[in-house]
Amino acid sequence: MGRRSDAREKMLLSAVGLFRRHGIDGTSIGDVIADADAPRGSIYHHFPGGKTQLAEEATRRAGAVMGGAIAHSLAFDGPAATLRLLVEQFRNELRNSDFESGCPIGAAALEGGGTPAARLAAGESFTAWEADIAASLWRAGLPMDRAEAMATTAVAAVEGAIMLGRAQRSTRALDRVETQLIELVEALTAES
Amino acid sequence: MGRRSDAREKMLLSAVGLFRRHGIDGTSIGDVIADADAPRGSIYHHFPGGKTQLAEEATRRAGAVMGGAIAHSLAFDGPAATLRLLVEQFRNELRNSDFESGCPIGAAALEGGGTPAARLAAGESFTAWEADIAASLWRAGLPMDRAEAMATTAVAAVEGAIMLGRAQRSTRALDRVETQLIELVEALTAES
């Protein structure tokens, strides 16, 4: 393995990029082919399950990458800094794409009449992020139920703020959510 | 007018219902026709702009209806009760649809490569909700910048929680967000 999976990998990355801009339903196989500079039939070679399989794998990949970054930041910098980083990441994504590109997991979460597997993958990613953030808040001194409620609210607020930002063509929602969440987390964890 | 616009109204309502389940891209004109029991060509009679116009009008209608309910509840019951009502509404929607049906405005916000008008309409709805909630929090004694940050966070968190709920097939995220938001709002407005 190594060179053989390059084409496959490229298609997967193209799919993630396109899905976060146009959604899964809004992206055609042809779009992925074109973006990855791949021949037409080859996508069915690497993804025999067709678009369904591609959507699921792309969502799992994106969720794992983001989850890894979150876990890393939590371990090194703590929950408040991690939320800051997360917001900053998405703020840049919105800005650099003229408010076209959002969160690939969020896209998979809302679509998937045709792709229930991608939606399940999105749900698993969200759950993992929530658990990691909750654990970090617990280590910072919060009781577990409170840590869990806070972690879920943080993930939901950031995802929702991306949604608002895309529709409003502004980073204002992300800015406000950042302020509010950071303040709340710092107030709660300061009691240690 | 009156009887004449019945068919049009029915299609609009069908569109809202289908969009919140399958998204805009995931819903075909044929689906709307079937759901509204309308003849095939008639949709282009009432919506000459085709799917684009239908998506925009459906989003505006849904946003106005929800905005009206929010404004009414804010005026009569205050911000905390309104958030409770909003969450309860969406929790029921998720439950009653086996986690298939979410927020129509959220659906329009994330799609619309093909329908930018619907996305703009979604943005305007979000902005209106934020402003109404912020004004209510301000009347409850919060300084305006704080009220605005809180209002935006509340809207974002609820929309995000619907997203998580659909993907996780659970109302847990909405439950936790409700607890967290209510507590926060009551703590802030208790200082009056």
Added chain:
DNA sequence: GTCTATACGAAGATAGAC
């Protein structure tokens, strides 16, 4: 002015050539 039949194009998937 309502509805039916259909044209035109896009998109998903496959078969077979090289």
Added chain:
DNA sequence: GTCTATCTTCGTATAGAC
């Protein structure tokens, strides 16, 4: 085993009958 050509289905939109 990689890519090209094509088949089929579905979806949008329109033209024209009643």
